[in-house]
Amino acid sequence: MLRFTAGLVCVALLAPFAARAADDAPLTVMLSEPPRTMDPADQNATETASVLEPFYETLLKRDAQGTIQPGLATSWRPSADRLVWTFSIRPGVRFHDGAPCDAAAVTRSLQRLIDRKVALAGASVYRAVIASVRQDGEAVVVILARPYADFLSLVTLVQSAIVSPIAVEGGELSHRADGTGPFRFVSWRAGENVFATRNRGYWGVAPAIAAIDWRWSPEPSVLNMALQTGDADVVIPLAPVFGRVYAPGQSAAALATVKRQRSAALFWLALNTRLKPLDDARVRRALSLAIDRRALVTGLLDGFGAPACHALTPDVPDALPCGAGEDRARIDMARALLKEAGQEKGFSVSVVVQEPEEPIAEALQAMWRPLGVVLSIRRQEAGVWVQSAFAPPEEKAREETGMALTSWSAPYVSDLQLRPLYTTGNSAPHGANLGFYNNAEIDRMIDAAAQDNQPASRHETLLAIQSTLDRDAPIVPLFTRDTLYGVRNGISGIWAATEGSIRVVDARRAQAQ
Amino acid sequence: MITMGIQRLARLLRRLPALPGAKEPELLIGAVLCGVAVLAALFGPMLLGGDPAAQDLFHVLQPPSWSHPCGTDAFGRDILLRLVYGLRLTIMEIAVSLVVAAGVGVPVGLCAGMAPAWLDSAIMTVSDVVFAFPGLILALLVVSLMGPGLFHALLAIAAFSIPVYIRLARNLTVSLRHSVWVEALQVLGASRARILFLHILPNAATPLLVQATLSSGTVVLSAASLSFLGLGAQPPLPEWGTMMSDGRNALGAAFWPCLFPGLAIAAAVIGLNCLGDGLRDRFDSSSRR
Numbered sequence: 001m002l003r004f005t006a007g008l009v010c011v012a013l014l015a016p017f018a019a020r021a022a023d024d025a026p027l028t029v030m031l032s033e034p035p036r037t038m039d040p041a042d043q044n045a046t047e048t049a050s051v052l053e054p055f056y057e058t059l060l061k062r063d064a065q066g067t068i069q070p071g072l073a074t075s076w077r078p079s080a081d082r083l084v085w086t087f088s089i090r091p092g093v094r095f096h097d098g099a100p101c102d103a104a105a106v107t108r109s110l111q112r113l114i115d116r117k118v119a120l121a122g123a124s125v126y127r128a129v130i131a132s133v134r135q136d137g138e139a140v141v142v143i144l145a146r147p148y149a150d151f152l153s154l155v156t157l158v159q160s161a162i163v164s165p166i167a168v169e170g171g172e173l174s175h176r177a178d179g180t181g182p183f184r185f186v187s188w189r190a191g192e193n194v195f196a197t198r199n200r201g202y203w204g205v206a207p208a209i210a211a212i213d214w215r216w217s218p219e220p221s222v223l224n225m226a227l228q229t230g231d232a233d234v235v236i237p238l239a240p241v242f243g244r245v246y247a248p249g250q251s252a253a254a255l256a257t258v259k260r261q262r263s264a265a266l267f268w269l270a271l272n273t274r275l276k277p278l279d280d281a282r283v284r285r286a287l288s289l290a291i292d293r294r295a296l297v298t299g300l301l302d303g304f305g306a307p308a309c310h311a312l313t314p315d316v317p318d319a320l321p322c323g324a325g326e327d328r329a330r331i332d333m334a335r336a337l338l339k340e341a342g343q344e345k346g347f348s349v350s351v352v353v354q355e356p357e358e359p360i361a362e363a364l365q366a367m368w369r370p371l372g373v374v375l376s377i378r379r380q381e382a383g384v385w386v387q388s389a390f391a392p393p394e395e396k397a398r399e400e401t402g403m404a405l406t407s408w409s410a411p412y413v414s415d416l417q418l419r420p421l422y423t424t425g426n427s428a429p430h431g432a433n434l435g436f437y438n439n440a441e442i443d444r445m446i447d448a449a450a451q452d453n454q455p456a457s458r459h460e461t462l463l464a465i466q467s468t469l470d471r472d473a474p475i476v477p478l479f480t481r482d483t484l485y486g487v488r489n490g491i492s493g494i495w496a497a498t499e500g501s502i503r504v505v506d507a508r509r510a511q512a513q
Numbered sequence: 514m515i516t517m518g519i520q521r522l523a524r525l526l527r528r529l530p531a532l533p534g535a536k537e538p539e540l541l542i543g544a545v546l547c548g549v550a551v552l553a554a555l556f557g558p559m560l561l562g563g564d565p566a567a568q569d570l571f572h573v574l575q576p577p578s579w580s581h582p583c584g585t586d587a588f589g590r591d592i593l594l595r596l597v598y599g600l601r602l603t604i605m606e607i608a609v610s611l612v613v614a615a616g617v618g619v620p621v622g623l624c625a626g627m628a629p630a631w632l633d634s635a636i637m638t639v640s641d642v643v644f645a646f647p648g649l650i651l652a653l654l655v656v657s658l659m660g661p662g663l664f665h666a667l668l669a670i671a672a673f674s675i676p677v678y679i680r681l682a683r684n685l686t687v688s689l690r691h692s693v694w695v696e697a698l699q700v701l702g703a704s705r706a707r708i709l710f711l712h713i714l715p716n717a718a719t720p721l722l723v724q725a726t727l728s729s730g731t732v733v734l735s736a737a738s739l740s741f742l743g744l745g746a747q748p749p750l751p752e753w754g755t756m757m758s759d760g761r762n763a764l765g766a767a768f769w770p771c772l773f774p775g776l777a778i779a780a781a782v783i784g785l786n787c788l789g790d791g792l793r794d795r796f797d798s799s800s801r802r
């Protein structure tokens with residue numbers, strides 16, 4: 001009895017340490033691709049945003065429900081004409097390198113963001129919208145070049161994260177993250193992992209987990225296996241085919257849980273509007289009409305997504321939904337358009353695609369066969385794909401690159417779904433208008449919608465934009481894919497944002513609760 | 514493990530001399546497997562019907578059933594139908610690779626065997642350098658230079674097979690050129706080309722045929738490997754390596770898109786190797802057990 005009591009006492013005494021030990025183990029998160037940089041403003045990749053999010057903070061942030069909350073700014077106020085925004089900066093915050101994150105540091109970070117000489121890859125919208133940034137005591141004043149209805153959303157994006165002036169001056173930011181977030185950067189071993197530890201000097205609630213170990217693999221089955229074996233605590237994205245493996249009653253359900261987040265990740269096909277015969281809008285429309293989007297969602301996504309028929313995704317209130325039958329293939333209409341364009345015998349065209357998206361291209365290949373369109377698929381590794389997809393018109397003409405298949409995620413903000421993909425100024429290689437679409441009317445309407453603070457007139461403009469884009473079809477929207485991610489049982493606090501990135505800073509293991 | 518099983522089966526057949534072909538069990542197994550494959554390639558598509566590239570996205574990854582004996586793949590395509598069409602591709606791969614490899618290697622080897630010592634030495638040195646290079650790596654290099662595609666992959670496979678034929682043809686020529694009948698032909702004034710291609714080549718045909726059969730298994734494996742890596746056959750061609758590559762993305766949720774193409778590759782390689790071994794045993798008395 002004495003031994004039993006002594007044992008109980010020991011267990012009671014050691015339990016907190018055991019719990020601590022459990023949370024001291026790093027949380028291993030596995031992604032489908034490595035981060036492209038540690039500089040938040042120099043990237044537009046969802047996976048990179050996932051890795052950077054624990055290191056950095058923005059002026060404002062969105063919670064799991066999508067509501068805007070204070071971040072490094074405790075309060076904010078616009079001028080009457082909404083051209084001048086004043087942000088009060090949270091006191092007492094420090095960067096990981098020890099430098100104070102005060103109004104001066106925030107001002108310098110935002111000034112770097114809009115600096116045309118620096119030309120950061122993820123900052124084009126900021127350069128277009130923000131005229132200048134200046135310090136005003138303990139506040140930062142942002143002066144807009146023109147009214148921008150979604151400005152507050154812009155300062156919630158990771159691209160606008162506040163970076164340390166010391167890291168910027170040292171030129172280290174591309175390979176060593178330095179922000180104010182709850183985790184601090186430890187190492188980035190190329191091709192292997194990124195390691196982060198808890199920031200003990202964090203101003204907010206300290207994270208429960210001690211460290212995060214980011215790993216990656218492009219193989220969907222490897223991600224699934226890593227989740228089942230415990231090599232990864234969290235995997236994202238989990239391929240839709242594995243959703244059924246973790247269904248209740250399946251043996252894998254005892255190991256991990258699959259979660260689903262409605263996502264704004266739009267998968268689309270950019271058509272090279274300068275290459276024959278894709279320079280003819282009728283041909284582009286015919287290709288769009290021949291696609292069975294419902295079949296794509298059912299077959300390739302196992303139902304975890306929704307057909308996309310227009311430019312805006314459903315998270316934007318002004319988005320046009322798919323009309324009756326619009327998500328099914330309309331081969332006869334497509335044939336008629338091709339005949340009208342003199343392409344009734346079909347043609348050959350090539351698409352550049354990254355390995356994870358190759359099945360989509362293969363499905364399109366079969367869907368276009370009845371039209372006589374022969375799609376040749378050029379599967380490329382991520383770095384090579386970026387070079388091909390963002391190549392200038394002459395290079396694309398030389399390589400006969402007719403299409404690029406990719407995805408774009410910019411939830412809530414219609415301007416960010418339209419401007420980068422459709423405006424003339426964002427034509428590749430400078431922006432994501434990969435097909436070199438050039439329409440002055442669209443440029444004007446996108447500007448008008450972005451500046452319009454009146455919901456009714458803005459709604460009308462956005463509808464007109466979507467109709468015009470349907471007619472010109474510079475891009476073929478395919479579907480929005482829900483974010484599926486797997487979390488080992490016993491781990492809580494993980495959530496995915498609407499743009500598809502994973503949020504792990506609030507993670508905790510069950511033993512610690 | 515499968516090879517060990519086949520060897521055990523061959524040993525068992527040898528102990529049953531009453532059975533037809535039991536004296537040469539490997540030849541029997543190889544001939545049966547290759548014969549079935551050729552018949553399936555010839556008549557399978559007609560019997561099964563359908564388009565191997567036709568997709569049905571509403572019935573993807575269906576497990577094996579009576580309507581789809583090998584199940585469906587990630588695009589709802591019938592795997593059995595694609596395997597049968599893939600068999601035709603495999604036969605074509607073997608034919609193209611062997612024709613190119615032997616077409617280049619055998620004449621060069623024959624010439625080297627009859628050439629002056631310095632030329633023979635030069636040809637064999639170049640051949641040995643290529644031979645020493647790992648075959649698949651060489652193929653990867655060639656495909657990366659020429660671009661992905663089945664034809665390029667086959668040329669690459671042929672490229673690393675050429676030295677094998679050069680060496681074999683050269684050695685056979687050297688061993689035959691001092692024969693009495695070759696010397697008699699020379700005395701009668703036969704030209705060197707006539708002696709090489711009308712007299713030495715027919716006498717060297719059997720070992721070359723055995724070598725070709727043995728190389729075929731390597732061709733199947735190499736072509737499947739390059740296609741698996743995305744450097745060989747391109748979608749929607751039903752090449753077995755491409756099918757395995759497509760199927761691996763569903764491993765863990767559906768085994769059949771990977772399993773059946775894998776079995777097909779294994780059966781083809783075992784069949785060709787058995788046939789090659791059997792032919793070697795039949796024609797080469799020194800290798801008879």
